[in-house]
Amino acid sequence: MTYLRLAELESAARDLLPRHIWDFLAGGSGTEASLVANRTALERIFVVPQMLRDVTDSSTEAEVLGRHAALPLAVAPIAYQRLFHPEGELAAARAARDAGVPYTICTMSSVRLEEIAAVGGRPWFQLYWLRDQKRSLELVRRAEDSGCEAIVFTVDVPWMGRRLRDMRNGFALPEWVTAANFEASAAAHHRTRGVSAVADHTAREFAPANWDSVAAVCARTNLPVVLKGILAVEDARRAVETGVSGVVVSNHGGRQLDGAVPGIEVLGEIAAAVADGCHVLLDGGIRSGTDILKAVALGASAVLIGRPLMWGLATAGEDGARQVLELLAAELQDALGLAGCESVHAAGRLSMRRDRYG
Template sequence: MNRSAEPATAADFEQGAAAILSAEVWDFIAGGSGAETTIAANRTALDSVFLVPRMLRDVSTCSTRSTLLGRPVEMPVAAAPVAYQRLVHPDGELATARATAAAGVPFVAATLSSVPIEQITAAGGRVWFQLYWLRDESATLDLVRRAEDAGCEAIMLTVDVPWMGRRLRDIRNGFALPAHVRAANIVTTSAAHERTGQGSAVAAHTSQEFSPALTWSALDRLRQHTRLPLVVKGLLAPEDGAQAVQHGVDAIVVSNHGGRQLDGAVASIDALPEIVDAVHGRCEVLLDSGVRSGTDVLRALALGASGVLLGRPLIWGLAVGGEPGATRVLELLRAELRDAMGLAACENVAAARRLQTFRRLAAHGVRSGSEPRPMLVQPSVIPG
């Protein structure tokens, strides 16, 4: 990557990736379900969160360091699980995993990774394994065993994909995986590679593989099968957050799958505070979907999150510059977070969680003709 023309924001990497990737691969990465209402809502909602900075506090040693799942991290961020990363760069998940290792943050390896989990953990760094519940439960639990044996530090069960949402870009493109990209962790059919003229081959493949019968009882069986920390990804309702705690999860990821599942689902940042309140400090709560900057990370922290997952921006960096590109995205994010924290007089992440925020109600369904007013949100009180 030419450092003299180096992108300065995630948006710069987005533009670069769009220019490099084929149209159908770009649509697969960038697109969402339906009319992509929820993709837009994620950004609108994040941009409606305004921080109330404090002043006259010593930030000369402002630090982004924190912990996730009880382990130290250089910033409260983990790489979100993103499938088939070899679509955008030959090194795929190996490059992204090395970049996160260098940045001191966890990498979440996807079930549908294009590189086997054993190779990803061998690249070094902290790795969590994202699990889809397959129709073959024995194959699902075998993935958990493989993740443990490979040295993964947590299991993240994604619960919002009984089948893939109607991603219209992929349907219109008849999108199928190229021959050199495959789901490296599972024994599978060739359905994801077969163009039939009847929509997305990737969606057809996931319908064959994923179980639509996943229920809360699976969490109990999963807990019995592994001693690793258990994370549940894809919750938006506070009632589900409370129930997840009852089933012994160690963390919840508040996520609408980046707008790729139910179109019209609530923006993740809007759902975050109520889930934080519902779990009442009994487990960690992370935010996923729409995070693009260090300011977004600070917004999530101020609304009670333990940290965030970063998805598409890392893929943009990977597409533009391989491992150095993904590394630069993480460097920028940390610099932006430290800058935002310092300007808000937050000397550390704990102070960031005490910030107040204003919410612009116009972004949250205020009726036409009414006068939108900002709403002051007190910082969440997180026991312990």
């Protein structure tokens, strides 16, 4: 089936997935205020297009973390992708490889990171800070040895936020889905009414990261280190001082602090504050090529896409994930040309307007 909007894939995935798995993917924390705000904030931004430019050959190509990509986009880390399709991360990674964009392997992947990296393309590795620091740094080594090109260190999860949908569902992983990068643990599979088994498992495994943790990761690897979950200008500045290569402006898709500001609202401030000090990427609520255009115009060098790729994966496996990326590429090329931009870089000259029509 051909889909013309990501919302159509979202609807198809919702119909196909069991309710508790859909809620695990779609839900946010608390009242889900930040989850909703991510979309609302993007929808309240309007582009001021520029006319009479030569846009005959508008190109979506971009540099992402200093390397060429077909789009200013990377696939965000999503845990346990075999929940959505039997091939899970392998199918999603192949789709990203074929689309010419980086794929971020999650610490909590349901396929071992070495197998995912072997798919090829441009794998990145996302790191959670674990109670056992040696295990964290061992994951960094494994990622480096497997050919990953960057370490995306998620810093906004000292523990999982209160995801009420999962708690109401007593969400637990089915037996065939495990955290493949770890020794098997029964905690994530033990269903208890009113408790998220996944949150219980991560509470046992995770520890709050700090700036010493960041320094330890930077010292352990020669790969670029990107901090994911930055919303405060002060944190972005300190990240540059610590020597990281980039930051992902993100409220974790509305899944951590409920009420945290949408990333798009602080993107411009952060991009201006760090200037050329590091790469700035945006995560959260991106659902179209026009959203990507807005993010680039406000200072992002690229965006991360998470849930939409899982909609495609759930709907049609690798082909569905590939269709998500093809649709975003077509929408971005259309948006660039209609906005008067001959390239992704040219989007930086566009002006934005907020709230006048929201």
